[in-house]
Amino acid sequence: MGIWDFLSGQFIDVIEWTDDTRDTLVYRFEREGHEIKYGAKLTVREGQAAVFIHEGQLADVFTPGLYMLETNNMPIMTSLQHWDHGFNSPFKSEIYYVNTNRYTDNKWGTKNPIMLRDAEFGPTRIRAFGTYSIKVADPARFLTEIVGTDGEFTTDEISFQIRNIIVQEFSRAIAASGIPVLDMAANTAEVGALIAKAIDPTIAQYGLSIPELYIENISLPPAVEKALDARTSRGIAGNLDDHMKWKAAEAMGTGGAMDQSMGMGMGAGLGMQMAGQMAGQMMGQQQQQTGPWGAAPQQAAPAAAPMAPPPPPVEHVWHIAENGATKGPFSKARLGRMATDGELTRETLVWTAGQDGWKPAGQVQELAQLFTILPPPPPPPPPAG
Numbered sequence: 440m441g442i443w444d445f446l447s448g449q450f451i452d453v454i455e456w457t458d459d460t461r462d463t464l465v466y467r468f469e470r471e472g473h474e475i476k477y478g479a480k481l482t483v484r485e486g487q488a489a490v491f492i493h494e495g496q497l498a499d500v501f502t503p504g505l506y507m508l509e510t511n512n513m514p515i516m517t518s519l520q521h522w523d524h525g526f527n528s529p530f531k532s533e534i535y536y537v538n539t540n541r542y543t544d545n546k547w548g549t550k551n552p553i554m555l556r557d558a559e560f561g562p563t564r565i566r567a568f569g570t571y572s573i574k575v576a577d578p579a580r581f582l583t584e585i586v587g588t589d590g591e592f593t594t595d596e597i598s599f600q601i602r603n604i605i606v607q608e609f610s611r612a613i614a615a616s617g618i619p620v621l622d623m624a625a626n627t628a629e630v631g632a633l634i635a636k637a638i639d640p641t642i643a644q645y646g647l648s649i650p651e652l653y654i655e656n657i658s659l660p661p662a663v664e665k666a667l668d669a670r671t672s673r674g675i676a677g678n679l680d681d682h683m684k685w686k687a688a689e690a691m692g693t694g695g696a697m698d699q700s701m702g703m704g705m706g707a708g709l710g711m712q713m714a715g716q717m718a719g720q721m722m723g724q725q726q727q728q729t730g731p732w733g734a735a736p737q738q739a740a741p742a743a744a745p746m747a748p749p750p751p752p753v754e755h756v757w758h759i760a761e762n763g764a765t766k767g768p769f770s771k772a773r774l775g776r777m778a779t780d781g782e783l784t785r786e787t788l789v790w791t792a793g794q795d796g797w798k799p800a801g802q803v804q805e806l807a808q809l810f811t812i813l814p815p816p817p818p819p820p821p822p823a824g
């Protein structure tokens with residue numbers, strides 16, 4: 440064996456990479472100090488791209504195929520090396536394989552609620568989460584802008600930055616879309632398309648693209664969901680009079696399902712109504728038997744049914760906005776105690792069903808009386824004697 444044959448065996452003549460990690464975006468082909476033989480075979484499989492870096496400068500990008508590393512296949516390398524035709528010397532270059540497949544099921548979500556103004560609910564907050572896919576669209580730009588000299592670059596190293604971009608653009612898109620909160624679930628595809636379009640220019644600067652972006656869920660804060668459930672329940676209940684009678688009977692049976700003072704008032708009202716009905720029935724029966732003057736009537740007149748009292752007024756329950764959070768619901772009696780203790784002021788924002796957005800408590804007619812200035816208490820009595 441000649442010395443040239445021995446040295447030739449030290450050079451790399453087959454360059455390829457197979458990936459089984461499922462999360463590697465870029466892999467630097469390890470030469471272990473060996474030079475690449477002129478005329479070596481370079482294999483680039485589907486879903487890959489090979490980027491040549493020579494002396495710190497990007498030399499060439501190879502798309503899927505089988506290549507012989509010669510001057511006719513590497514015009515840029517030829518100019519860098521000043522090779523003449525037929526020059527057979529080995530050379531040293533770094534080769535980065537870039538995975539151009541689509542990486543799916545990447546998670547994104549809002550860490551903190553997003554504030555927005557809704558036409559029906561007023562200022563409110565929402566959360567959202569979903570998935571997206573990522574793909575390297577420009578291997579050369581991705582290598583120079585993001586990867587650098589990292590020998591093995593995975594999706595975890597870029598996913599955090601992409602999530603931040605998605606959340607930022609989601610906040611802008613959802614605020615500018617004008618879609619009501621209750622209709623967002625039916626328009627997630629439209630919102631997702633708006634976000635993907637807004638993100639595309641920023642992601643393209645990294646040499647990446649986001650082929651798919653999905654919104655799996657958009658949710659409201661627990662307090663708002665509770666108020667929405669109560670509002671839905673009232674709609675399902677139908678006739679409000681029948682619903683309030685049913686709730687009063689339920690409160691009397693279970694004890695404490697409603698506010699105690701409200702339950703006692705409704706219970707007393709129902710008791711008086713039942714007593715009036717029984718008294719009217721007894722009087723009607725007596726008049727049918729004896730007549731109005733004690734004599735037997737020739738024909739009994741039907742007793743008129745007593746008029747039922749009107750249903751008790753519906754007491755509103757109130758929600759309070761404080762430090763960006765919603766508290767409640769509270770009854771008016773509870774708000775009165777809070778006003779006495781200084782927990783509720785005229786400037787405190789309150790809301791109840793049917794009210795147009797949040798208003799200061801002092802501007803709500805039903806609550807303004809809670810802040811009526813009482814006369815000061817009398818001074819202490821003089822000492823005895």
